[in-house]
Amino acid sequence: MKVLVVDDSRAMRSLLRRILTRAGADEIQEAGDGREAVELLETGNVPDVALVDWNMPVMNGLELITTMRRRAEWRRVAIIMVTTESEQSQVVRALAAGAHEYLIKPFDEYSLIEKLEMLGFQAPASAGAGSGPALSGQKGIEP
């Protein structure tokens, strides 16, 4: 599984990278804002999953999701919004824009792995909630 982590905090990206590595992710890319994420996507290395923060400078997470859903070649990317925005109206906005799942900070390792498994990715049994083989595969999800 290839994952793109988009968060303006390097500390949060570091935390997410460690969880994803334990969960068996094959490749993890990082971007500090939505614009950087778009630049990475435009290189053609399209991930299976994107973990996207909401509040970021330059281009926020909601703008990134909207941009990704407009491009046919990026539509299959499963998107999990990982944010402190917990108001119901914000959750609805993110899902309407094209996010598949929503995870509120702070979260534990099990919650993230559970979200990945809900999207069809299997984590190893040693990685929290996982029970199948190493995180792999992709669902080719259309929002």
Next chain:
Amino acid sequence: MTLLSTEEVAQLTQEIWSALLAPNGTPQLEVGGAAGHEFQALTNISGEWNGTVCVSCSRTAAMRATSVMFDIPESEVTTTDVVDAVGELVNVVGGNIKALLPGPTVLSLPNVLEGEPPVHMDNLELEQEVRFSWMAEPVVVSVWASNADD
């Protein structure tokens, strides 16, 4: 009228510390202790409710938190790392406090100050403050309401 109780602020801060800073058995955040202002991280809430959330702590606490979040030895932690990590802490604390206040509101990007005297919150009124001790180092979460409409 106080919108936030001491217990609410204490509980959510302890949960955040536990999730972000206690993955490897790092001690929990305990309520009580002295003030500490060597690093102050601020985020503003605006909308139906207006004000500021501040997480302040000693340099040692900031270095330890950064070390845990980046999973690197304290000796390798830079000031840039601390600003990033403490900024993310106030972002998560502020976001969770925002959820307890009247909405809709918007959370600003964090701002981190190093080595400053305690920030003077002009035109702001202290809504709630909880002091913690984390491995014998001070951590303080304070919430300031805007008086701009008074």
